[in-house]
Amino acid sequence: MSTSGADHRAVADFLYREARLADEARYAEWLALWTDDGVYWMPATADPGADPERHLSHIYDNRARIETRVKLLQTGVRHSQEPASLMRRLISNIEVEAAPDGELVAGSNFILAELAVQAKRELHWWAGRATHRLRRVGGELRMSRKTVVLVNAAEPLPNLAFLI
Amino acid sequence: MIDYKHLVQDDRIHASLYTDPRVFGDEMERIFHRGWVFVGHASEVPRPGDYVTRTVGAEPVIMVRAGDGTISVLVNRCRHRGTMVCAADRGHARTLTCPYHGWTYDLRGELLGVPYPGGYADFDKGANGLPRAPRVSEYRGFVFASLAADGISLAEHLGPATRLIDRSCDLSPEGEIELTAGWVRHRCAANWKMLPENDSDGYHLGFVHMALFRTIQSQYRRVVGDERSIKAVVRDWGRGHIEIDWSPGYEGLFEWLGSASGSSVARFVAEIERRDGPEAAQRRFREGPAHALIFPNLFLGETNIAIVQPVSVEECVHWHTPMFWKGVPEWNGRLLRMAEAGMGPASFLMPDDLIIAGRNQQGLRARTSPWLLLGRGLSREIVDDDGRIVSHVTDETTNRGFWRHFRSVMTEA
Numbered sequence: 410m411s412t413s414g415a416d417h418r419a420v421a422d423f424l425y426r427e428a429r430l431a432d433e434a435r436y437a438e439w440l441a442l443w444t445d446d447g448v449y450w451m452p453a454t455a456d457p458g459a460d461p462e463r464h465l466s467h468i469y470d471n472r473a474r475i476e477t478r479v480k481l482l483q484t485g486v487r488h489s490q491e492p493a494s495l496m497r498r499l500i501s502n503i504e505v506e507a508a509p510d511g512e513l514v515a516g517s518n519f520i521l522a523e524l525a526v527q528a529k530r531e532l533h534w535w536a537g538r539a540t541h542r543l544r545r546v547g548g549e550l551r552m553s554r555k556t557v558v559l560v561n562a563a564e565p566l567p568n569l570a571f572l573i
Numbered sequence: 574m575i576d577y578k579h580l581v582q583d584d585r586i587h588a589s590l591y592t593d594p595r596v597f598g599d600e601m602e603r604i605f606h607r608g609w610v611f612v613g614h615a616s617e618v619p620r621p622g623d624y625v626t627r628t629v630g631a632e633p634v635i636m637v638r639a640g641d642g643t644i645s646v647l648v649n650r651c652r653h654r655g656t657m658v659c660a661a662d663r664g665h666a667r668t669l670t671c672p673y674h675g676w677t678y679d680l681r682g683e684l685l686g687v688p689y690p691g692g693y694a695d696f697d698k699g700a701n702g703l704p705r706a707p708r709v710s711e712y713r714g715f716v717f718a719s720l721a722a723d724g725i726s727l728a729e730h731l732g733p734a735t736r737l738i739d740r741s742c743d744l745s746p747e748g749e750i751e752l753t754a755g756w757v758r759h760r761c762a763a764n765w766k767m768l769p770e771n772d773s774d775g776y777h778l779g780f781v782h783m784a785l786f787r788t789i790q791s792q793y794r795r796v797v798g799d800e801r802s803i804k805a806v807v808r809d810w811g812r813g814h815i816e817i818d819w820s821p822g823y824e825g826l827f828e829w830l831g832s833a834s835g836s837s838v839a840r841f842v843a844e845i846e847r848r849d850g851p852e853a854a855q856r857r858f859r860e861g862p863a864h865a866l867i868f869p870n871l872f873l874g875e876t877n878i879a880i881v882q883p884v885s886v887e888e889c890v891h892w893h894t895p896m897f898w899k900g901v902p903e904w905n906g907r908l909l910r911m912a913e914a915g916m917g918p919a920s921f922l923m924p925d926d927l928i929i930a931g932r933n934q935q936g937l938r939a940r941t942s943p944w945l946l947l948g949r950g951l952s953r954e955i956v957d958d959d960g961r962i963v964s965h966v967t968d969e970t971t972n973r974g975f976w977r978h979f980r981s982v983m984t985e986a
Contacts, residue, residue: 451919453757462906465754465894467919469910480788481921487784489924528931529762563662565758565890570924 412505412513420505420515423543423550428500428519431572434493439572440479444544444553447472451557451573467562467569482572488527489570495524496571502538512553513543525568533567536560575599581980583973584948588937591764597886603982604869605630607721609730611871611880612636612646615714616751617663622680625663628882629706629718635659635669636716639680646706646718647682658703662756669703678703713742714749715871733959734814734867741862741873746844746900752878754909757917759891763930765883768891769866769975771926772874772881773815775807775966776949781925791831793819805966808957809974813868813982817966820860829861829875830911837903844900862896866971868978876911887934891927893917947972 423442430439443449451468452459461469470478481487498521506514521535542554557573559566575595580587590596604610610629613636617625624637626649633649635658649657651671658671658678668685669678675688682703690696706718710727712735717727731738742750761768771777779786779797786797804822809815819829826842827833845854863873872879880892895912897905915922937945950968957963964970 453755453917461909463754465757465909465917466913467757467917469913474914477789477921481784484784484787486787487925488781489928527928528935531762565760566918567760567762568924568928569918573919 412507416507416513417503417505419550420513420541420543421500421503424500424503424515424517424539424541427541427552428498432496432498434482434490434571436479436482436572440476442552443472443475444546444551445472447475447552448554449475449478450555451559452562454563455558455560456563467566468557478572482570487570489568490527492526494526494571497522498535508542511544513541513550515541515543517541521573523571527568531567535569535573537562575983577980577983581976581983583977584951585944585946586976588940588943588945591766591934591937592886594886597764597883599983600883601630603985604979605720605883606632607719607724608869608982609708609710609717609719609724609727610869611867612709612716612718614750614752614878615644615711615716616749616753618644620665622665622667623663624659624666624669626659626661629720630883632720633657634706634718635703637666637669637680643681644709644711644716645681646709646716647678648704648706650704651676652684652701652703653687681705713738730812731867732810732812732814733961734810734812734865737810737814737816737863737865737867737873740857740860741896743849744845744857744862745898746841746848747898749899750878751897751899752894753897754895754905754912756880756892756894757912758882759893759916759918759923759927761889761891761927761930762887763889763927763934764886765881765889766975766979767930767933768881768889769815769869769872770972771930772872772879773807773817773864773866773971773975774969775805775817775971776969777926777929781929782922784925785921800965800967803966806963807966807968807970809962809970809977810865811960811974811978813975813978814866815868815971815974816863816865817971818860819864819966823859823861826855826858827861828859830907837901841901841904866975868975874916876908877916879916891916891923893923947976 449470452466498519500517500519502518504516508514518538523533525531537559540556541552543550544553612627613625618638621638621640624635627634635647635649638644651658653676656671656673658669677685679685682705684698684701706720707722708719710717805819807817862875864875865873870881877893878896882890893916895908947969950964950970954962954964954970962970
């Protein structure tokens with residue numbers, strides 16, 4: 410289904426805001442972007458045939474586990490993110506479609522620079538494509554599903570304990 | 574010559590064991606070339622022609638099943654010009670063909686033919702197969718290889734520690750596990766030995782994993798608290814095989830899963846009771862799968878199987894995959910979610926372990942005080958009726974067991 414220019418702008422604004430909240434470790438505000446039935450998936454392969462019911466994923470969180478992920482970061486003793494990585498990500502190549510149920514499906518590419526300051530102070534580069542399903546809840550867009558496919562999803566990865 | 578008897582003492586070890594590239598070189602030769610190393614599981618290559626690529630120490634290898642069903646471990650290097658023959662993590666092939674000049678090998682590594690053979694006056698195909706691990710042996714589907722032609726058998730290497738593998742496999746109604754979910758690989762900026770040491774360290778949980786304990790209830794809650802109230806133990810099985818046994822602290826069944834109930838549990842219990850009788854079945858479900866390191870690189874991580882891959886003196890990779898029990902596929906989804914919670918770069922446990930390992934590696938650059946202390950529990954450990962050394966779960970009995978075997982391997986003639 411087709412989407413309007415206004416939809417596209419609203420989606421882009423949402424994606425930029427979500428990226429900034431994640432970059433700046435604003436965990437509670439990031440969590441508030443989810444619907445109550447949110448699913449956060451990062452497959453461990455870039456193969457489009459990946460199936461989280463049969464294959465191991467990096468992340469396959471239901472809403473309760475998304476909250477656990479955020480609460481860990483909020484304890485102040487999540488050593489892998491203590492202190493939090495310094496991050497900035499670029500979002501581009503945004504494409505928006507409307508799903509039959511009225512949710513918006515947004516694909517976007519990202520590049521993320523992460524300074525992992527917890528041990529060796531290394532700069533890590535992450536890149537991939539994210540797919541967001543966005544639903545209007547009380548007039549605001551919320552994520553009901555976020556899928557992140559890293560270009561190197563199947564390679565050995567360093568810690569990824571921040572919000573991606 | 575490095576004096577390992579000096580560097581590895583009964584109650585302390587020297588920092589250079591984690592930082593000296595010469596030590597790493599010796600380890601690749603003595604531990605990973607001459608000794609038995611875990612390569613993969615038979616269920617990863619179920620059909621003839623299935624292969625996976627791995628490393629045995631620094632050596633890139635292909636674990637492949639041939640037409641007669643046997644599994645070979647071939648060095649992933651064409652005999653001709655050294656080209657890597659298989660580039661994929663896994664695949665299926667009728668023959669193994671080098672992409673450079675088309676040299677073609679069968680699934681046991683024998684050279685089938687070379688293009689334009691007229692260029693060789695007197696060519697012995699039989700002497701130019703893919704190099705292969707001369708010794709490959711399996712225990713309950715776990716495939717181990719040694720790159721040396723001579724040495725002790727796998728049975729001698731494992732010794733009584735086969736019981737640890739049994740403990741995990743016997744939870745399957747069919748007595749077999751399957752590794753079919755794929756692997757996640759987690760990079761660690763530390764020496765490889767920190768992973769087996771940390772995997773069998775019962776002292777760090779309440780500190781490294783404090784964030785998790787503050788956030789959710791888990792099966793590990795019984796090992797944080799008053800020292801005297803903790804019932805879990807560590808065991809040194811000899812030959813570097815070391816274990817944490819949480820089960821003395823478990824009161825009910827399935828505590829190692831956090832909790833479990835419902836019809837899938839009832840069927841699971843009934844299947845094992847039918848096979849082993851009610852008493853043994855109850856014990857199996859109370860104890861759960863093993864938490865143990867099979868020297869040097871296989872970690873039986875309760876419901877996960879993990880591999881420790883050395884890369885260089887300051888870098889290694891921790892592999893993991895959930896262990897599926899053949900006969901109860903309805904558990905696979907739960908086991909996948911447990912694996913994602915516990916292990917891997919985005920999980921709730923291992924990122925904290927591996928960042929601490931990275932900080933260990935940084936800290937070990939300080940040479941003012943080069944010794945690491947391993948004496949915890951020396952005054953209270955005991956030897957049990959089976960000859961295993963047993964102590965409080967927070968004791969360094971496991972580290973000492975690892976290093977005692979390390980010293981023996983690094984100094985033997």
